[in-house]
Amino acid sequence: MRRLLVAGNWKMNGSLSFTAELISGVAARASHAAGQNPPNYDILVCPPAPYLGLAVEQSNSQSVSIAVGAQNVSSHLKGAFTGETSLPMIADLGCEYVLLGHSERREYYQESDVLVAEKFSACRSFDSSLVPVLCVGESLEEREAGKTEIVVARQIQAVLGKVGIAGFKGAVIAYEPVWAIGTGKTASPEEAQLVHEFIRNLLRDHDAKVAEEIQLLYGGSVKPDNAEQLFAQTDIDGGLIGGASLDVESFAGICEAAQKLA
Numbered sequence: 560m561r562r563l564l565v566a567g568n569w570k571m572n573g574s575l576s577f578t579a580e581l582i583s584g585v586a587a588r589a590s591h592a593a594g595q596n597p598p599n600y601d602i603l604v605c606p607p608a609p610y611l612g613l614a615v616e617q618s619n620s621q622s623v624s625i626a627v628g629a630q631n632v633s634s635h636l637k638g639a640f641t642g643e644t645s646l647p648m649i650a651d652l653g654c655e656y657v658l659l660g661h662s663e664r665r666e667y668y669q670e671s672d673v674l675v676a677e678k679f680s681a682c683r684s685f686d687s688s689l690v691p692v693l694c695v696g697e698s699l700e701e702r703e704a705g706k707t708e709i710v711v712a713r714q715i716q717a718v719l720g721k722v723g724i725a726g727f728k729g730a731v732i733a734y735e736p737v738w739a740i741g742t743g744k745t746a747s748p749e750e751a752q753l754v755h756e757f758i759r760n761l762l763r764d765h766d767a768k769v770a771e772e773i774q775l776l777y778g779g780s781v782k783p784d785n786a787e788q789l790f791a792q793t794d795i796d797g798g799l800i801g802g803a804s805l806d807v808e809s810f811a812g813i814c815e816a817a818q819k820l821a
């Protein structure tokens with residue numbers, strides 16, 4: 560049985576005080592909703608790099624476990640790469656996850672499939688306990704041209720070609736249709752399920768166990784009022800949440816949907 564994962568991508572938002580308040584607020588709500596037991600799903604927050612250390616510290620002082628992840632990382636482990644953050648640095652801070660290939664990185668910073676695969680590979684060979692969250696998804700134009708599966712398969716194949724199916728063991732994939740990110744448009748649960756099923760089958764062709772165990776998240780305008788229906792789909796194991804992760808009430812509401820289902 561796969562656990563659900565509710566992950567918040569803060570993008571370039573937040574501050575020191577926001578980081579402390581959001582994490583303690585979400586932990587308090589999640590703890591209350593779970594009652595005596597620990598939550599039966601996982602929570603992850605991905606703040607901007609300058610706040611990762613504080614986020615880890617703040618998470619460690621809560622009664623509920625909240626993992627911290629980086630939003631991006633260099634494919635190089637160290638050296639003359641001004642402005643970059645390395646895998647050893649984020650691991651040193653206590654991060655447990657790293658987002659790779661978010662559509663905003665692909666679009667605004669020209670991250671190619673090859674570069675994303677290099678980052679994924681670096682992550683796997685650096686420290687197998689640091690979980691890569693590979694983001695994939697098609698644009699509106701690609702969806703309308705009937706190319707959703709082609710695009711998603713291409714993005715995943717690039718990584719498979721580099722790390723093989725073994726590299727996906729314990730990793731996470733987030734399917735985020737670009738047309739649904741920050742637009743208020745959500746893929747219907749059925750539309751999202753179809754793509755998630757496609758991804759799991761693609762992995763199953765390589766290794767049934769890895770495919771069965773991998774957490775596949777949906778991302779794109781997930782809110783408290785649509786989370787439960789999305790997460791209830793057979794192949795959707797939680798969400799990667801942008802806008803709604805910036806507010807205790809809405810992120811906690813999404814966590815509560817996971818708590819109900821898990």
Ligand code: PEP
Nearest residue numbers: 740741778779780801802
């Ligand atoms: C995201 O950027 O990963 C995302 C899913 O954003 P939003 O929830 O705001 O659509």
